[in-house]
Amino acid sequence: MPQPYVLLSAAVSLDGYLDDTGPERLLLSGPADFDRVDQVRAASDAILIGAGTLRTDNPRLLVNSPERRAARVAAGLPEYPLKITVSASGDLDPEAQFWHTGGEKVVYTTDKGAERLRTLGLPTGPAGVDVVCVGPDLEWPAVLDHLGDARGVARLMVEGGGRVHTQLLQQGLADELQLAVAPVFVGEAEAPRMFGTGAYPGGPTSRLRLVETRPVGDVVLIRYVPSVPGTGPTVSAADRHWLALACELAAECPPSGTAFSVGAVVVAADGTELARGHSREAGDPVAHAEEAALAKLDPTDPRLASATVYSSLEPCARRASRPAPCARLILDAGVRRVVTAWREPDTFVPDATARNAVLAEEGAVVVVVPEYEDRAKEPNRHLVG
Numbered sequence: 001m002p003q004p005y006v007l008l009s010a011a012v013s014l015d016g017y018l019d020d021t022g023p024e025r026l027l028l029s030g031p032a033d034f035d036r037v038d039q040v041r042a043a044s045d046a047i048l049i050g051a052g053t054l055r056t057d058n059p060r061l062l063v064n065s066p067e068r069r070a071a072r073v074a075a076g077l078p079e080y081p082l083k084i085t086v087s088a089s090g091d092l093d094p095e096a097q098f099w100h101t102g103g104e105k106v107v108y109t110t111d112k113g114a115e116r117l118r119t120l121g122l123p124t125g126p127a128g129v130d131v132v133c134v135g136p137d138l139e140w141p142a143v144l145d146h147l148g149d150a151r152g153v154a155r156l157m158v159e160g161g162g163r164v165h166t167q168l169l170q171q172g173l174a175d176e177l178q179l180a181v182a183p184v185f186v187g188e189a190e191a192p193r194m195f196g197t198g199a200y201p202g203g204p205t206s207r208l209r210l211v212e213t214r215p216v217g218d219v220v221l222i223r224y225v226p227s228v229p230g231t232g233p234t235v236s237a238a239d240r241h242w243l244a245l246a247c248e249l250a251a252e253c254p255p256s257g258t259a260f261s262v263g264a265v266v267v268a269a270d271g272t273e274l275a276r277g278h279s280r281e282a283g284d285p286v287a288h289a290e291e292a293a294l295a296k297l298d299p300t301d302p303r304l305a306s307a308t309v310y311s312s313l314e315p316c317a318r319r320a321s322r323p324a325p326c327a328r329l330i331l332d333a334g335v336r337r338v339v340t341a342w343r344e345p346d347t348f349v350p351d352a353t354a355r356n357a358v359l360a361e362e363g364a365v366v367v368v369v370p371e372y373e374d375r376a377k378e379p380n381r382h383l384v385g
């Protein structure tokens with residue numbers, strides 16, 4: 001299984017805090033928003049919190065609505081989503097409600113943390129806690145890989161706290177951010193902030209993409225998705241969004257029995273969409289997606305050198321209908337990163353993938369994200385079965 005879709009969820013004060021410094025958890029959401037959060041939980045395979053939140057809030061992290069739990073069971077899912085926490089220290093209270101309520105639980109920890117956890121007497125047995133040791137340090141990609149592969153988690157809701165949200169966002173691993181902005185001021189320098197200091201993808205000039213705003217009682221729900229491409233071979237959450245868009249564009253191509261339907265998007269390093277295109281665009285019966293997108297750009301645009309081309313099918317390296325194949329157009333444009341869902345089958349060109357090695361041979365990084373292959377193939381079923 002691929003890594004899960006990672007949804008960061010939090011309520012935040014107008015001055016950017018997650019909580020105050022008092023002993024009780026600060027309720028920033030109102031009743032309507034807590035109900036919305038319950039709905040998001042019910043739609044998730046797993047809910048993750050950092051050990052800091054576990055220690056401070058003593059949460060239960062349940063789906064509170066009996067109807068939502070019943071709907072999960074009717075759909076063949078466990079009554080409660082899997083609960084997950086992460087801790088390097090292993091310094092966790094075995095009496096915390098987290099361990100004694102809801103369904104299955106996992107704690108991801110380090111070698112040192114695992115030693116400490118063994119001494120705590122956490123609930124064991126079939127309904128007990130699964131302690132997963134990931135080595136000397138806890139790296140998020142390893143945790144997400146494990147959640148996808150070993151636990152089959154497709155949709156992960158992360159409910160804080162600030163350190164966990166900050167790391168996932170800074171490492172380009174968050175697919176979506178759901179912020180409930182509450183009409184409250186905390187005003188305490190020592191209170192936990194929603195996001196910490198450090199480098200965020202694309203820096204302060206790059207903007208996340210707004211997908212929704214909605215009043216929920218007196219708070220406002222804001223949903224953003226990150227837009228900054230990954231670097232080199234590393235696939236960021238934003239890479240998956242752009243590749244999904246390329247696959248959607250492929251579905252817009254006029255059908256053909258003699259050519260693939262492909263979509264492409266060119267995205268600058270700060271997450272700005274520069275151009276998009278699809279096969280046979282604007283009535284041109286032989287236009288390719290990457291060619292159509294690049295044709296919309298000024299070839300001297302300085303952003304091209306650090307841009308990423310997303311293409312549902314890997315760019316062609318040989319074609320009869322035009323003098324230059326798309327791989328050549330991409331290299332000539334100065335682009336050095338390509339993300340694609342589907343290696344070219346030999347339907348129209350023998351040894352297509354071997355020929356397509358030209359991109360890598362001339363210094364471009366080609367990243368294949370096979371979890372999107374089915375979407376890329378969908379408008380081409382009549383060609384490849």
Ligand SMILES: NC(=O)C1=CN([C@@H]2O[C@H](COP(=O)(O)OP(=O)(O)OC[C@H]3O[C@@H](n4cnc5c(N)ncnc54)[C@H](OP(=O)(O)O)[C@@H]3O)[C@@H](O)[C@H]2O)C=CC1
Nearest residue numbers: 010011019050051052053087088089138160161162163164
């Ligand atoms: N308003 C809201 O919606 C929410 C508010 N909150 C608030 O946030 C506050 C807690 O946030 P915060 O203090 O930032 O804590 P976090 O919940 O982010 O937990 C941080 C802890 O998680 C573990 N951890 C995090 N990243 C790693 C890593 N890469 N490797 C190993 N361990 C890791 C460490 O545990 P360890 O120390 O054991 O090694 C670390 O101390 C609370 O006040 C809570 O009320 C929390 C969630 C939502």
Ligand SMILES: Nc1c(N[C@@H]2O[C@H](COP(=O)(O)O)[C@@H](O)[C@H]2O)[nH]c(=O)[nH]c1=O
Nearest residue numbers: 011026027028029037057059060061159
């Ligand atoms: N304070 C706060 C949140 N806090 C989150 O809710 C968790 C507790 O949930 P439960 O176990 O159901 O009581 C807590 O650990 C933290 O992750 N969430 C929000 O949407 N809005 C809020 O104002």
